[in-house]
Amino acid sequence: MSNLKYALYTGCTARESTPELLSSTMAVAKKLGIELILLDEASCCGASHLQDFDDFLSLVLNARNICYAEKLGLDMITICNTCQLNSAMTKERLDSDPELKARVNEKLAEVGLEYKGTSRVRHFQYALIEDYGLENIAAKVEVPLSHFNIAPFYGCHNIRPSELHHEVNGGENPYVPTSLDDLIAALEGNSVDYESKNKCCGFHVDLQAPETSNALSGTALLDAIDNNADLMVTPCPLCQLNMDLKQDSAGKQLGRDIELPVLHLPQMIALALGCSKEEIGLKYNVTKATELA
Amino acid sequence: MSDKREITIKAFRFNAETDYLPYYKKYTMEVGKDELILDLLNRLKWEHDGSFSYRRSCRHGICGACGIKVNGKATLACKQNALELVELFGEELVFEPQSKKRAVKDMIIDKGDFWEKHAAIKPYVETKVDPNPESESTMSQEQVENLLDADYCIQCGSCHYACPVVEVNEDYFGPAAFAAAYRFSADPRDEAAKERLEATSKMGPGVWDCVKCYECAEACPKDVNPIEKIAKLHNMQFEQGVAKRNVATKHAEGFIRSIKKFGYLDEQDIVLYSEGLGVVKHLSEAFKMIKAGKVHPFDVMKKKMPRSKNLDEIQKLIEISQTNELK
Numbered sequence: 191m192s193n194l195k196y197a198l199y200t201g202c203t204a205r206e207s208t209p210e211l212l213s214s215t216m217a218v219a220k221k222l223g224i225e226l227i228l229l230d231e232a233s234c235c236g237a238s239h240l241q242d243f244d245d246f247l248s249l250v251l252n253a254r255n256i257c258y259a260e261k262l263g264l265d266m267i268t269i270c271n272t273c274q275l276n277s278a279m280t281k282e283r284l285d286s287d288p289e290l291k292a293r294v295n296e297k298l299a300e301v302g303l304e305y306k307g308t309s310r311v312r313h314f315q316y317a318l319i320e321d322y323g324l325e326n327i328a329a330k331v332e333v334p335l336s337h338f339n340i341a342p343f344y345g346c347h348n349i350r351p352s353e354l355h356h357e358v359n360g361g362e363n364p365y366v367p368t369s370l371d372d373l374i375a376a377l378e379g380n381s382v383d384y385e386s387k388n389k390c391c392g393f394h395v396d397l398q399a400p401e402t403s404n405a406l407s408g409t410a411l412l413d414a415i416d417n418n419a420d421l422m423v424t425p426c427p428l429c430q431l432n433m434d435l436k437q438d439s440a441g442k443q444l445g446r447d448i449e450l451p452v453l454h455l456p457q458m459i460a461l462a463l464g465c466s467k468e469e470i471g472l473k474y475n476v477t478k479a480t481e482l483a
Numbered sequence: 484m485s486d487k488r489e490i491t492i493k494a495f496r497f498n499a500e501t502d503y504l505p506y507y508k509k510y511t512m513e514v515g516k517d518e519l520i521l522d523l524l525n526r527l528k529w530e531h532d533g534s535f536s537y538r539r540s541c542r543h544g545i546c547g548a549c550g551i552k553v554n555g556k557a558t559l560a561c562k563q564n565a566l567e568l569v570e571l572f573g574e575e576l577v578f579e580p581q582s583k584k585r586a587v588k589d590m591i592i593d594k595g596d597f598w599e600k601h602a603a604i605k606p607y608v609e610t611k612v613d614p615n616p617e618s619e620s621t622m623s624q625e626q627v628e629n630l631l632d633a634d635y636c637i638q639c640g641s642c643h644y645a646c647p648v649v650e651v652n653e654d655y656f657g658p659a660a661f662a663a664a665y666r667f668s669a670d671p672r673d674e675a676a677k678e679r680l681e682a683t684s685k686m687g688p689g690v691w692d693c694v695k696c697y698e699c700a701e702a703c704p705k706d707v708n709p710i711e712k713i714a715k716l717h718n719m720q721f722e723q724g725v726a727k728r729n730v731a732t733k734h735a736e737g738f739i740r741s742i743k744k745f746g747y748l749d750e751q752d753i754v755l756y757s758e759g760l761g762v763v764k765h766l767s768e769a770f771k772m773i774k775a776g777k778v779h780p781f782d783v784m785k786k787k788m789p790r791s792k793n794l795d796e797i798q799k800l801i802e803i804s805q806t807n808e809l810k
Contacts, residue, residue: 202748205789207777231792233746236738238695242717243735244807250800251742297804301796350697351708364701365556366571385555390647390696397757398731399692400764405651406694435768476771 197259210471217469252280271426275347332464335379341414342370345426377462386410408440451479537590547639557641557702581644609675633666642699658699658709665712691731721807746791
């Protein structure tokens with residue numbers, strides 16, 4: 191596989207509290223010979239909170255991000271499910287509504303930009319599977335993950351609403367998602383089958399309703415633990431933060447001890463491809479994960 | 484060649500009057516390509532066990548009575564082809580009530596919480612009508628389209644019992660009530676919009692407790708897309724000046740502060756700004772993040788913050804595109 195080249199929209203988290211997500215993404219791309227051009231002009235996607243405050247403004251900002259991928263003539267790749275949702279939803283709304291697109295472009299014209307709708311917007315997870323291929327990934331494995339039971343946690347915004355995503359996520363069914371399980375198998379890990387794999391972690395209400403967030407994240411973590419998981423993996427840094435950081439408070443609320451390393455998807459792939467410890471960045475994981483490398 | 488397939492149905496069985504705990508019972512049957520889940524429910528009762536109980540009425544997707552869950556998927560039994568679900572889940576279909584904790588008998592639940600919340604948001608047009616009007620009250624095409632298909636809701640409860648917040652927060656209105664709140668508040672004849680917006684802006688029962696999981700959009704058999712209406716209600720709170728300054732509204736509005744300065748969200752600032760003094764409850768997590776090297780508490784000059792290239796464009800776009808305000 192060669193000549194794969196994408197515009198990478200990092201989102202905020204990968205440049206701030208989860209630097210390990212960016213370093214491991216870049217390391218995986220390097221190992222596989224995929225070229226990633228950083229979209230340094232891009233802004234925050236609004237994380238679906240700005241959308242609650244000012245829907246139109248968030249459309250304009252997300253459209254602007256996509257403009258920069260279009261200018262490069264490349265597809266846009268995201269590494270956060272919520273960035274994926276907001277970018278893809280903006281694209282879908284503008285592409286299907288010429289009047290709305292014109293209103294947004296009127297604003298973008300003020301800064302010399304135009305949204306055309308020429309770039310696809312996909313999460314890195316699905317670009318890897320669709321364009322690079324599971325077999326080709328399997329062929330690059332240097333450190334098989336065969337000694338780990340890995341619980342895949344899909345994260346809402348890659349799989350729901352399915353109508354929005356189905357053209358860019360391989361038609362993944364939100365009730366029976368399989369892509370992460372397949373990816374784990376390609377890296378020779380044992381994927382854990384558990385009910386919570388396609389459920390919500392509660393991140394988006396963590397400030398205003400921490401009890402809800404703890405109940406959801408704690409239930410999913412305990413479900414994985416009760417099904418013998420050694421670690422959890424997720425393509426979404428917001429799920430990762432919530433589930434990695436809040437294990438004590440979720441455990442306290444649910445009356446059980448919770449301790450389970452939670453890895454970003456590229457961290458897991460980087461482990462199997464034999465990337466360096468610095469690139470994998472397990473020291474940045476809050477629940478101890480350094481022993482995995 | 485026969486189109487029929489032999490499948491197993493694993494049905495949730497429970498009688499609140501006689502059983503201490505629910506149990507599951509398996510039934511095998513041959514299923515044809517045109518059979519609906521409702522047909523299977525009927526055959527379970529008629530051919531296997533007359534005591535099996537479920538709700539049904541209209542048989543064509545309008546009364547909303549026959550909602551159940553099949554392998555965890557919210558299903559309106561009379562609209563769902565059975566073999567489609569066999570394709571999805573394999574040859575064992577698990578039939579369960581929409582909410583196991585509200586089970587009364589087998590598939591039948593006590594839907595009282597749903598109806599109570601639905602009624603509480605005034606799911607009707609409230610207006611003072613002239614009993615002898617000169618002409619009929621009409622709506623423009625645009626006004627009708629603005630209802631966004633919210634009036635297709637049949638109150639089947641699929642979204643309500645698929646919602647993880649409803650499951651853990653008993654005060655929460657839930658997606659069906661919110662969709663109805665939007666539908667009637669967007670109606671130009673209605674005069675209770677402000678009242679509904681106030682009710683749905685409260686912390687705990689209101690829209691700010693939505694986790695944005697999109698389970699409701701996925702569950703709805705009528706494509707009502709409740710979460711789209713939840714986002715509308717959020718925006719309407721600001722448009723109509725109903726939003727009060729609290730942790731959730733500041734969290735939503737606070738994104739603009741950061742994006743103006745950096746292009747990116749300042750993750751520390753958004754917590755400080757939204758919580759105010761309440762920030763102390765995050766101290767133990769903050770220490771964990773500092774220890775792992777994830778945040779930089781002494782970076783007062785924000786030297787570690789990333790900054791978008793062409794930040795001036797972002798600032799200009801905010802200046803000319805921002806439509807809402809938090810007063």
